[in-house]
Amino acid sequence: MTFITNFKSQYPKPFSINLRQQDAPTLLFTPKVTFDLALAVVNKLVFAEKSRYLSEAEVAVMKGAWDDDEYDYIANNSTYSLNYLQRGIAPRLWDLLSETIGRGQRVGKKNLRIILEQFTEEYYIYNFATNESQKSVEVKGSIPSYKANFYGRTEELAQLDELVTKQRCVMLVGVAGIGKSALAAKFLENLSAEFQPNFSCLIWKSVSHAPSLQDLVIELIELIQPCESELSLPNNNTQAIISLLIKQLRSRNCLLVLDAFDALFQKNVFQEKLDYSLFFRRLIQDLNQSCLLLTSRFLPDEFDDLITPDSLIQELKIEGLDTKSAIQLLTEKGLTDKENCTRIAKVYRGNPSELEAVVHRVNHFFAGNAKLFLDNKSTIFSSKFEAALNQMFGDLLSLTQRQILIYIAEEIVQSQKSIGFSKLLKDMKSKHNLVTTLELIKAIEKLERQSLVETIKDPITQEISFNLQPIIKKYIEIDPIGAVHESNNCYPKIAIAS
Ligand SMILES: Nc1ncnc2c1ncn2[C@@H]1O[C@H](COP(=O)(O)OP(=O)(O)OP(=O)(O)O)[C@@H](O)[C@H]1O
Numbered sequence: 001m002t003f004i005t006n007f008k009s010q011y012p013k014p015f016s017i018n019l020r021q022q023d024a025p026t027l028l029f030t031p032k033v034t035f036d037l038a039l040a041v042v043n044k045l046v047f048a049e050k051s052r053y054l055s056e057a058e059v060a061v062m063k064g065a066w067d068d069d070e071y072d073y074i075a076n077n078s079t080y081s082l083n084y085l086q087r088g089i090a091p092r093l094w095d096l097l098s099e100t101i102g103r104g105q106r107v108g109k110k111n112l113r114i115i116l117e118q119f120t121e122e123y124y125i126y127n128f129a130t131n132e133s134q135k136s137v138e139v140k141g142s143i144p145s146y147k148a149n150f151y152g153r154t155e156e157l158a159q160l161d162e163l164v165t166k167q168r169c170v171m172l173v174g175v176a177g178i179g180k181s182a183l184a185a186k187f188l189e190n191l192s193a194e195f196q197p198n199f200s201c202l203i204w205k206s207v208s209h210a211p212s213l214q215d216l217v218i219e220l221i222e223l224i225q226p227c228e229s230e231l232s233l234p235n236n237n238t239q240a241i242i243s244l245l246i247k248q249l250r251s252r253n254c255l256l257v258l259d260a261f262d263a264l265f266q267k268n269v270f271q272e273k274l275d276y277s278l279f280f281r282r283l284i285q286d287l288n289q290s291c292l293l294l295t296s297r298f299l300p301d302e303f304d305d306l307i308t309p310d311s312l313i314q315e316l317k318i319e320g321l322d323t324k325s326a327i328q329l330l331t332e333k334g335l336t337d338k339e340n341c342t343r344i345a346k347v348y349r350g351n352p353s354e355l356e357a358v359v360h361r362v363n364h365f366f367a368g369n370a371k372l373f374l375d376n377k378s379t380i381f382s383s384k385f386e387a388a389l390n391q392m393f394g395d396l397l398s399l400t401q402r403q404i405l406i407y408i409a410e411e412i413v414q415s416q417k418s419i420g421f422s423k424l425l426k427d428m429k430s431k432h433n434l435v436t437t438l439e440l441i442k443a444i445e446k447l448e449r450q451s452l453v454e455t456i457k458d459p460i461t462q463e464i465s466f467n468l469q470p471i472i473k474k475y476i477e478i479d480p481i482g483a484v485h486e487s488n489n490c491y492p493k494i495a496i497a498s
C-alpha cells in the first residue's frame with residue numbers, strides 16, 4: 001500500500017487535520033472497500049467541491065465500470081439509453097473523477113475500480129491516522145433496513161447533509177408512505193458508512209407507539225446509555241429525567257432520529273401535547289452540537305411558531321419520487337411498459353408506498369398489464385393511505401379545512417382545472433358567511449403543509465391556484481367513514497368522476 005503524503009494540500013476539505021504520517025502504519029484498520037463505501041467517499045468529495053451528489057445516471061455508469069460491465073449492459077439495466085450514458089454522462093464523469101480522486105491520473109472505465117479502491121482505503125487510513133475521535137460512529141437503536149432498492153432522493157440527501165450540521169432540529173414532513181422513514185434511514189446508513197466529523201453517535205428511535213413523555217425520555221436514556229439499574233434514574237421526577245437525557249445528548253455529538261413523530265401529537269389530550277411541546281422546545285434549545293431529526297406526517301400546531309427563517313428548527317417537505325426513480329421502482333416490481341409506468345408515476349405523484357400498492361393490484365387483477373389498469377380509469381389508494389386520511393379528516397382537520405377541500409374537489413370536477421385563490425376566497429365567503437380571509441389563509445397554509453392541496457403558481461400573473469392529487473380527490477368522493485362530510489357540514493355528498 002502506498003501512503004499518500006500530499007493529501008492535505010490537495011484536499012483541504014474534508015482532510016483538514018494534520019497528518020501524522022508516522023502513525024499511519026500502526027493505526028491501520030481498513031474496512032473492505034465495497035462499491036457503496038467507495039461511492040460514499042466520492043459523493044463526499046464531489047459534494048465538498050461541487051455542492052452536489054452524483055446523479056443516478058452517473059452512479060449507474062460508475063457501478064458498471066466497477067463491475068467491468070459493457071455500456072450496453074449498463075444501459076439495459078437502467079432507465080437510460082446507451083447513447084446518453086456512453087456519450088452524455090461517461091465523458092463528463094471521467095473528467096469529474098479525474099479531478100476529485102485521480103491525483104494526477106486520468107480516471108476512466110478501465111482503471112476506475114483500482115483507483116477508487118486504493119483511494120477509498122487511503123481515505124480511511126488518513127482519517128484514522130489523524131483523529132482518534134473519528135474512528136467510529138456508534139449506532140444505537142435499529143435503523144430499519146428497507147429490503148427494496150432505494151431510488152432517487154439525491155437532492156434530499158444533500159439537503160439533509162447540510163441541514164443537520166446547521167440546525168438543532170430538522171423535521172421531514174410528508175404524507176403517509178411518501179418515504180420519510182426510508183429517507184431518514186438511508187441518510188443514517190450513509191453517515192454510518194463514512195467517517196464524518198459531525199456526529200459520533202447515531203440514534204434511531206421510533207415513537208409510533210405514542211409513549212407518554214416520561215416513558216419516551218426513559219426509553220431514550222436507556223437506549224443511549226443503558227442504566228445499570230432503574231434506581232439510577234431520578235425517581236419519577238420528569239424534569240430531572242429530562243435533564244439527564246439532555247446531559248447525555250450534550251456529552252457527545254448525537255444525531256437523534258425520532259421516527260413517526262406525528263404519533264405523539266395525534267392524541268386529543270391537551271396536557272400531553274403541551275408537555276411534549278415544552279419538552280421539545282427545551283431539547284432543541286439545549287442540544288448544543290447534537291441534532292434532532294424528526295419524521296412526521298404533519299407539523300403539529302404546537303410547532304407553528306417555532307418554524308421561522310432564522311430558527312433552530314427547519315422543516316423539509318418531502319414530495320414523491322421524481323419520475324425516473326418512480327419508473328425504476330415500478331420496473332423493479334414487475335411493470336415494464338415505460339409509457340404507462342410514467343402515467344402511473346404521475347397520477348400517484350411518485351408516492352412510493354402508493355406505487356407499490358398499485359403494482360401489486362395491477363399484477364394481481366390485471367395480469368401485470370398497466371394499460372388495462374389505466375384504461376379502467378380507476379384511482380385506487382392503499383389501506384395505509386386511507387387510514388391516514390381517516391385520521392386527518394376525523395381528528396386533525398378543522399371544519400374550514402374540510403370545507404376548503406370539499407370545495408376544491410367539487411370545483412375541479414366542474415371546471416377540470418385548478419382553482420384560483422381569489423375565486424376560492426370569494427366562493428368560500430359567500431357560502432360560509434362567518435369565515436374570514438385570515439381564517440381561510442391559515443387553513444390553506446396548513447393544508448399545503450400537510451400536502452393535502454397542491455399549489456400552482458402562474459408564471460405570468462403570479463396568481464396561485466389549488467389542485468388535489470387524484471387519490472385525495474377520490475377519498476373525498478368516497479368518504480369511507482363519513483369523516484369528510486360530517487353532519488355539521490352543509491355540503492351534500494359530491495359526485496366526482498374517478
Ligand atoms: N426512495 C425510495 N426508493 C424505493 N422505495 C422507497 C423509497 N422511499 C420509500 N420507499 C418505499 O415506500 C414505502 C413507504 O416508505 P416509508 O415507510 O419510508 O414512508 P413514510 O413516509 O415513512 O410513511 P409513514 O408516514 O406511514 O411513516 C416503503 O415500502 C419503502 O420501502
Ligand SMILES: [Mg+2]
Pocket residue numbers: 180181182259260295
Ligand atoms: Mg415512516
